[in-house]
Amino acid sequence: MTNTDTEGSTQGQATLNIYRGTETDGSFETFTIDTEPGMVVLDAIHKIQAEQDDSLAVRWNCKAGKCGSCSAEINGHPRLLCMSRIDELDEGVIHVTPMKAFPTVKDLVTDVSKNYEVNESITPFTGRELQTPEEKEKNEYRLSQEDMDRVQEFRDCIECFLCQDVCHVLRSHDKHEVFHGPRYFVRYAGVEMHPADDADRVDDIWEEGGIGYCNITKCCTEVCPAGINITDNAIIPLKERVISQRFDPIAMLWRKIKGDA
Numbered sequence: 001m002t003n004t005d006t007e008g009s010t011q012g013q014a015t016l017n018i019y020r021g022t023e024t025d026g027s028f029e030t031f032t033i034d035t036e037p038g039m040v041v042l043d044a045i046h047k048i049q050a051e052q053d054d055s056l057a058v059r060w061n062c063k064a065g066k067c068g069s070c071s072a073e074i075n076g077h078p079r080l081l082c083m084s085r086i087d088e089l090d091e092g093v094i095h096v097t098p099m100k101a102f103p104t105v106k107d108l109v110t111d112v113s114k115n116y117e118v119n120e121s122i123t124p125f126t127g128r129e130l131q132t133p134e135e136k137e138k139n140e141y142r143l144s145q146e147d148m149d150r151v152q153e154f155r156d157c158i159e160c161f162l163c164q165d166v167c168h169v170l171r172s173h174d175k176h177e178v179f180h181g182p183r184y185f186v187r188y189a190g191v192e193m194h195p196a197d198d199a200d201r202v203d204d205i206w207e208e209g210g211i212g213y214c215n216i217t218k219c220c221t222e223v224c225p226a227g228i229n230i231t232d233n234a235i236i237p238l239k240e241r242v243i244s245q246r247f248d249p250i251a252m253l254w255r256k257i258k259g260d261a
């Protein structure tokens with residue numbers, strides 16, 4: 001790859017090796033394009049579509065890192081195509097492939113519908129009475145700003161599914177049926193840790209969510225373009241809830257006495 005300078009004075013070229021085909025039948029095709037300053041990989045793909053092959057399939061929407069549509073892999077790393085500058089990639093051919101953890105529909109477009117099925121299975125926010133009778137009497141609230149701030153981070157998710165793609169439980173072991181994946185632990189955390197929520201999803205997080213498969217490698221946190229600290233702020237607190245609610249011997253005994261288990 002001959003590169004441009006960031007001030008825009010020099011034009012160069014980039015060579016992209018792009019996966020073409022479906023899940024079961026495909027191969028790589030190489031394209032060389034003239035680059036422009038500040039160009040991102042999605043720009044390069046649009047240029048190929050405009051000048052060389054308009055049948056090249058890619059999903060995108062905002063071109064600003066906000067919609068989560070353009071997820072793919074660049075040189076084997078899950079990335080947003082629209083936020084990956086060509087001049088910041090290593091010299092050489094740029095390999096662009098669809099996300100490995102999901103079936104390829106065509107070229108760079110994957111079928112991510114499994115994620116939406118998982119999303120629908122999660123018990124949504126369930127508001128509770130904000131004050132107990134005693135608190136009402138004392139005019140006290142149990143909501144604190146600190147607790148509210150804690151869940152705000154989880155709302156930044158743009159549903160790019162890069163975390164799902166990088167997670168070895170889904171990517172290498174294909175455990176989609178028994179493991180909901182990091183994006184959905186973020187969703188669980190957003191409702192489960194919300195101070196005004198009344199539902200109990202701990203059994204779901206363990207049984208359907210399969211949080212026990214996560215061994216805290218932190219790869220999901222590293223790829224998240226929204227900067228969500230998925231492991232430390234969502235997964236670990238959820239694991240702690242599961243352990244204290246399901247496996248703490250005193251809690252188990254108490255549930256038995258109450259007839260809940």
Ligand code: SF4
Nearest residue numbers: 167214216217218220
């Ligand atoms: S920390 Fe857990 S959820 Fe995240 S990538 Fe690693 S195994 Fe997957």
Ligand code: SF4
Nearest residue numbers: 157158160161163224
């Ligand atoms: S948690 Fe981060 S990486 Fe995962 S889907 Fe949301 S924005 Fe993407």
Ligand code: FES
Nearest residue numbers: 062063068070082
């Ligand atoms: S096109 Fe929206 S995040 Fe890339």
